[in-house]
Amino acid sequence: MKRLFTTILLAALFLLAAAPAFAAETIPVNDPSSGRLVEKPKVYNGKRVTFTGEAIGEVMVRGGYAWIHLNDDAYMERNVEEGAPLKGYNSGMAIWVPSDLTKQIDTYGDYKHEGSIVQIEGTFNAACKEHGGDMDIHADKLVVLRAGHPALDPIHPLKAVLAVVLVAAAGGLWWLERTTRTRIRPHRGV
Amino acid sequence: MIVRPRLSDHLVIGKYTGKVIIGVGMLMLIPLVTSIVFAEWDSAVDFIIAIAACLVFGFGLQAVCRTARDLNWSHGLVVASGSWFWATAFGALPHYLSGHAGSYLDTLFDVMSGYTTTGLYLLQDLDHISMGLNMWRHLLTYAGGQGIVVIALTFLFKGTAGAYKVYVGEGKDERLLPNVIQTARAIWLVSLTWLGIGTLFLGVRGMMLGQGPVRAFLHGLWVFMGAWSTGGFAPQSYNTFWFHDLGYEVIGIVIMIAGSFNFALHWAMWTGNRKEIRKNVETISFFITLSLTTMIATFFLAKANVYPDAMSLFRKVFYQLASGHTTTGFSTIYARAFVTQWGPIGLVATTVAMAIGASACSTGGGIKGIRMGIISKAFLQDIRRMISPESAVIMQKFHHIRDTWLSDDTVRAAMTVTIAYVTLYAVAALVGVLYGIPLEQAAFEAVSAASNTGLSCGVTQPFMPSVMKVTYIFAMWLGRLEFMSIFALIGYGMAIVRGK
Numbered sequence: 001m002k003r004l005f006t007t008i009l010l011a012a013l014f015l016l017a018a019a020p021a022f023a024a025e026t027i028p029v030n031d032p033s034s035g036r037l038v039e040k041p042k043v044y045n046g047k048r049v050t051f052t053g054e055a056i057g058e059v060m061v062r063g064g065y066a067w068i069h070l071n072d073d074a075y076m077e078r079n080v081e082e083g084a085p086l087k088g089y090n091s092g093m094a095i096w097v098p099s100d101l102t103k104q105i106d107t108y109g110d111y112k113h114e115g116s117i118v119q120i121e122g123t124f125n126a127a128c129k130e131h132g133g134d135m136d137i138h139a140d141k142l143v144v145l146r147a148g149h150p151a152l153d154p155i156h157p158l159k160a161v162l163a164v165v166l167v168a169a170a171g172g173l174w175w176l177e178r179t180t181r182t183r184i185r186p187h188r189g190v
Numbered sequence: 191m192i193v194r195p196r197l198s199d200h201l202v203i204g205k206y207t208g209k210v211i212i213g214v215g216m217l218m219l220i221p222l223v224t225s226i227v228f229a230e231w232d233s234a235v236d237f238i239i240a241i242a243a244c245l246v247f248g249f250g251l252q253a254v255c256r257t258a259r260d261l262n263w264s265h266g267l268v269v270a271s272g273s274w275f276w277a278t279a280f281g282a283l284p285h286y287l288s289g290h291a292g293s294y295l296d297t298l299f300d301v302m303s304g305y306t307t308t309g310l311y312l313l314q315d316l317d318h319i320s321m322g323l324n325m326w327r328h329l330l331t332y333a334g335g336q337g338i339v340v341i342a343l344t345f346l347f348k349g350t351a352g353a354y355k356v357y358v359g360e361g362k363d364e365r366l367l368p369n370v371i372q373t374a375r376a377i378w379l380v381s382l383t384w385l386g387i388g389t390l391f392l393g394v395r396g397m398m399l400g401q402g403p404v405r406a407f408l409h410g411l412w413v414f415m416g417a418w419s420t421g422g423f424a425p426q427s428y429n430t431f432w433f434h435d436l437g438y439e440v441i442g443i444v445i446m447i448a449g450s451f452n453f454a455l456h457w458a459m460w461t462g463n464r465k466e467i468r469k470n471v472e473t474i475s476f477f478i479t480l481s482l483t484t485m486i487a488t489f490f491l492a493k494a495n496v497y498p499d500a501m502s503l504f505r506k507v508f509y510q511l512a513s514g515h516t517t518t519g520f521s522t523i524y525a526r527a528f529v530t531q532w533g534p535i536g537l538v539a540t541t542v543a544m545a546i547g548a549s550a551c552s553t554g555g556g557i558k559g560i561r562m563g564i565i566s567k568a569f570l571q572d573i574r575r576m577i578s579p580e581s582a583v584i585m586q587k588f589h590h591i592r593d594t595w596l597s598d599d600t601v602r603a604a605m606t607v608t609i610a611y612v613t614l615y616a617v618a619a620l621v622g623v624l625y626g627i628p629l630e631q632a633a634f635e636a637v638s639a640a641s642n643t644g645l646s647c648g649v650t651q652p653f654m655p656s657v658m659k660v661t662y663i664f665a666m667w668l669g670r671l672e673f674m675s676i677f678a679l680i681g682y683g684m685a686i687v688r689g690k
Contacts, residue, residue, distance in 0.1 A: 038524045038530060039526060039530055057426055057432070066400065067400070069432070086292050090314075092427075111321065132502050134431065135527065136434075155232050163235050177252050177253050
């Protein structure tokens with residue numbers, strides 16, 4: 001009984017100690033989300049918003065500012081290669097941010113990477129005057145909530161077997177086609 | 191009486207279909223190499239499986255279908271449409287094996303969209319797909335723009351007279367040079383020259399915009415392929431909105447307008463006949479209808495005060511309208527913004543531009559400028575007849591490479607295909623309406639699919655009903671091959687079942 005009590009106490013202490021780490025892992029849900037911003041652009045135009053998403057693709061630095069794209073979709077924490085279930089298209093927002101702030105972002109999402117999860121604060125523009133009518137957010141604060149990581153995609157063994165079998169079959173048929181090419185069935189009229 | 195096809199008919203169709211599918215397999219070597227270069231091993235295995243499957247099918251058909259017989263007209267039509275069917279089924283393998291598609295139907299949708307240069311897609315988590323798969327998506331649309339049969343003609347057919355019949359079956363009927371194989375190669379010469387120059391411009395611009403050299407080059411290549419083929423695929427889910435740059439948009443517009451022009455016009459320009467671009471009925475028709483639709487959309491969006499200034503307004507409207515009219519499908523606004531910002535008039539103006547579409551014998555789709563030109567000229571001719579004395583003989587000419595007198599047969603042919611397109615648009619829209627989608631949105635999406643444009647107002651989704659997916663697949667296929675060769679394929683199927 002005493003041992004059980006000690007175990008529970010230790011577990012509780014461990015959880016308590018680890019609480020800040022777990023809290024840091026929790027990714028806030030966007031309100032408004034990118035979908036909501038696109039659906040109701042007039043409602044949020046000119047308003048200050050907080051937006052969280054996976055940094056995707058690349059940063060495009062233009063002088064003192066830069067473009068980044070944050071996806072707040074079903075794949076922002078785990079992509080399809082890592083086993084995330086399919087839940088529709090990507091969705092996100094284009095962010096115009098001082099380029100110095102983007103230096104905190106270590107990874108941008110692509111096939112081989114799950115990008116850093118970034119939170120920004122800024123002003124939403126339904127049709128930005130500075131950027132030719134683009135829908136964007138001009139951010140002045142940027143925090144990385146979670147660093148990015150490589151997304152492993154090992155070869156599936158069944159696929160490898162199927163590839164070997166099909167390549168052998170294709171090679172066999174190619175050889176058959178070459179060796180019997182001259183034996184063409186004569187055509188007897190239309 | 192319907193004549194049942196003989197064994198020799200099946201053999202000749204099988205033989206040439208096999209050749210085209212081998213061509214599709216060879217084409218997959220490019221994305222395979224891309225995946226290997228970027229060490230995307232699982233993706234590389236997907237392409238090895240798909241290539242091997244194409245070769246098994248192609249060599250298998252050639253082994254079984256041995257004949258020295260050449261193609262006749264109906265064979266050509268059946269080979270063209272049948273090849274598209276099989277090329278779609280096999281071309282979908284890498285999409286399916288990638289794990290980014292909800293079902294095989296979704297992959298068929300994407301590949302048909304690629305070959306037909308439509309640009310709608312159902313692939314999910316596009317922003318995390320491999321370089322190899324992105325290369326395949328764009329190569330599909332580039333190859334589809336030239337015509338997958340044209341590729342096979344160029345590399346796999348050896349001077350057969352029947353080749354011309356397959357070429358026509360793919361919706362192209364211009365003979366730039368006396369020999370159809372030479373014509374196919376001329377199309378490639380023009381396209382590859384544009385590919386080199388266009389990729390260079392976009393790649394350099396991408397680097398100026400802050401992209402790394404490799405991504406700038408690949409994005410330049412893929413955006414070129416999407417623009418030239420009037421396909422509209424782009425490497426990121428944000429489409430060309432990704433770049434946020436007027437210069438990139440201008441280069442894109444030049445390429446998509448060039449891609450939407452008739453290959454005969456390109457060839458005329460290539461061989462020194464520069465005046466043709468000003469005189470051709472298709473270019474005149476294109477610039478009139480593009481100007482009209484742009485003016486209408488600009489007027490109503492200005493009234494609605496959607497954009498903050500005139501420059502932003504014109505930039506957004508002209509880009510989406512030029513993209514829609516050339517049937518490219520590139521977009522610098524969110525799909526749903528057509529509904530939430532542009533509203534019904536913006537949707538209708540874009541729908542009309544997409545419905546009219548590009549030039550005949552180009553990479554584009556839609557009713558086509560030449561038919562609009564012919565119908566307009568016939569309409570004017572009738573008005574002149576009405577106001578002229580009864581004894582007056584009113585003749586009308588149109589200019590496409592050469593001056594041609596407008597005959598009743600020409601007008602009838604143009605009207606027949608136009609009515610077929612309008613019917614296709616209406617049927618595809620009706621399916622959307624039956625699923626509860628508002629009429630203007632259902633019409634927008636249906637016309638986008640059937641005219642092979644690819645702009646979306648948010649109706650096309652991975653979770654939309656399967657019936658709508660199948661409807662759009664058929665709409666894309668019928669629209670691209672301009673009906674005849676698919677009717678021939680259906681007729682061939684009926685002849686097998688009911689023929690004597």
